[in-house]
Amino acid sequence: MKNILHISSSPRGEASNSILLANRVISNLLEKYPESKVIHNDTVKKDYAHLDSVLQGAYFTLPTDRTALQEEAIQDSEEAVAQLEDADVIIISVAMYNFSIPSALKAWIDHVVRAGKTFSYGNGKPEGLLSSNKKVYLAIASNGVFTEGPLKALDFTEPYLRFILSFIGLTDITTYRIEGAGMPDLKETAVEKGLQQVAVA
Ligand SMILES: Cc1cc2nc3c(=O)[nH]c(=O)nc-3n(C[C@H](O)[C@H](O)[C@H](O)COP(=O)(O)O)c2cc1C
Secondary structure, X not given: OOEEEEEEOOOOHHHOHHHHHHHHHHHHHHHHOOOOEEXXXXXXXXXXXXXXXXXXXXXXXXXXXXXXXXXXHOHHHHHHHHHHHHOOXXXXXXXXXXXXXXXXXXXXXXXXXXXOOOEEOOOOOOEEOOOXXXXXXXXXXXXXXXXXXXXXXXXXXXXXXXHHHHHOOOOEXXXXXXXXXXXXXXXXXXXXXXXXXXXXX
């Protein structure tokens, strides 16, 4: 039995390759751990706020000292962090946008990367505060191919996600990709090739 958390970032629902790939990971996990619970956090629908002065203030104010406005503003962040804390396995489905991640996913990141809560600089060095026992799968979809060839150096999606997740303690990361889905010679096979990679440990 595992607590599985799916963070999605594509607005395309059933047409989304990244969600399709994440769902393959989830179905493999459910075969292996049939009693598992799955929570889906759709960051597009959730529409996390950009950080304004109230929310930023709330992040750096002790809970006992927060204003009512700050307390209200910080609720989405508290909930998003609690979801990560409760999860054993986290699947992040990522639509590559402009060589990077969708702004909906970046907004989620700005709600879960929090000083004193998910990371600290306590000993002068950054330390992730989430348990490194959690398994993370990235399910990335792109029209181009980024694992090899001329676009490899332009992939700001996977390196950024790997860094920022490790920064908060989530170091056990496996990536699957559906890539090349927009390229004439690859589009017929890209989806199946991506799905075939999925092997859940
Ligand atoms: C706004 C936007 C920007 C995109 N930028 C890129 C890109 O930089 N590189 C790329 O290979 N594909 C890019 N694409 C194509 C998507 O990555 C591709 O359609 C992918 O399948 C989206 O994920 P989804 O199927 O889960 O929605 C972009 C698509 C959109 C809508």
